[in-house]
Amino acid sequence: xxxxxxxxxxxxxxxxxxxxxxxxxxxxxxxxxxxxxxxxxxxxxxxxxxxxxxxxxxxxxxxxxxxxxxxxxxxxxxxxxxxxxxxxxxxxxxxxxxxxxxxxxxxxxxxxxxxxxxxxxxxxxxxxxxxxxxxxxxxxxxxxxxxxxxxxxxxxxxxxxxxxxxxxxxxxxxxxxxxxxxxxxxxxxxxxxxxxxxxxxxxxxxxxxxxxxxxxxxxxxxxxxxxxxxxxxxxxxxxxxxxxxxxxxxxxxxxxxxxxxxxxxxxxxxxxxxxxxxxxxxxxxxxxxxxx
Numbered sequence: 461x462x463x464x465x466x467x468x469x470x471x472x473x474x475x476x477x478x479x480x481x482x483x484x485x486x487x488x489x490x491x492x493x494x495x496x497x498x499x500x501x502x503x504x505x506x507x508x509x510x511x512x513x514x515x516x517x518x519x520x521x522x523x524x525x526x527x528x529x530x531x532x533x534x535x536x537x538x539x540x541x542x543x544x545x546x547x548x549x550x551x552x553x554x555x556x557x558x559x560x561x562x563x564x565x566x567x568x569x570x571x572x573x574x575x576x577x578x579x580x581x582x583x584x585x586x587x588x589x590x591x592x593x594x595x596x597x598x599x600x601x602x603x604x605x606x607x608x609x610x611x612x613x614x615x616x617x618x619x620x621x622x623x624x625x626x627x628x629x630x631x632x633x634x635x636x637x638x639x640x641x642x643x644x645x646x647x648x649x650x651x652x653x654x655x656x657x658x659x660x661x662x663x664x665x666x667x668x669x670x671x672x673x674x675x676x677x678x679x680x681x682x683x684x685x686x687x688x689x690x691x692x693x694x695x696x697x698x699x700x701x702x703x704x705x706x707x708x709x710x711x712x713x714x715x716x717x718x719x720x721x722x723x724x725x726x727x728x729x730x731x732x733x734x735x736x737x738x739x740x741x742x743x744x745x746x747x748x749x750x751x752x
Contacts, residue, residue, distance in 0.1 A: 498716015
């Protein structure tokens with residue numbers, strides 16, 4: 461065999477492997493819950509406790525008191541690159557001002573430690589809600605030089621609005637990490653917006669746009685996503701979604717399901733890269749709900 465022919469064949473064999481290189485982990489910067497993970501898009505929905513992370517204005521849009529325990533695991537092949545466990549509480553029932561609290565413990569990954577979120581939201585006009593989330597990060601980071609680590613101890617803020625335009629149409633937008641802390645891997649500045657059509661009591665379609673201003677030092681990067689949720693028999697939500705992701709340079713498909721009663725709900729969500737199946741996320745939660 462001619463040497464050039466051998467080199468060409470080697471490149472042809474290697475190219476699928478190169479194309480399938482897994483995307484980098486999203487990690488703490490992409491903190492979410494199982495419902496939003498399964499949908500892939502939830503900024504414009506009246507989400508439950510996940511609004512603490514995605515759009516604090518949305519936590520005030522429905523009257524509820526919900527306590528939730530959750531876990532999120534991100535994998536690359538056999539390696540766990542992120543593992544978060546914690547809990548959230550949202551109370552928009554006992555007063556006109558909704559409040560949400562989240563504690564998450566990062567147990568595995570480049571950054572380990574504690575994340576605390578305190579969200580407040582309320583109406584400023586008919587069916588128009590504003591919210592803000594204060595975020596405290598206390599994390600042990602990777603070693604950058606001998607004896608020196610990239611630890612994080614900082615406070616930043618998210619803010620957002622939710623607008624119930626009509627019975628079956630809602631809009632939302634949010635800004636993330638509006639106070640720069642100099643740790644783009646865990647708290648990149650960004651913004652997002654979403655549109656939701658339908659109702660979570662039957663079925664709805666939701667679409668999102670989100671931009672990341674920091675993780676690529678040369679430019680901002682965008683994500684476009686869409687998801688659908690159908691509630692079967694008033695008890696079992698089924699979800700599916702898709703993300704075109706410039707930030708992590710891949711595309712994702714997602715799916716999720718749940719079991720809902722008046723008092724207790726269980727949710728699971730899953731997302732996997734279309735370009736490298738070894739890149740995947742799994743989230744699960746158990747909720748206790750108290751309604752008027």
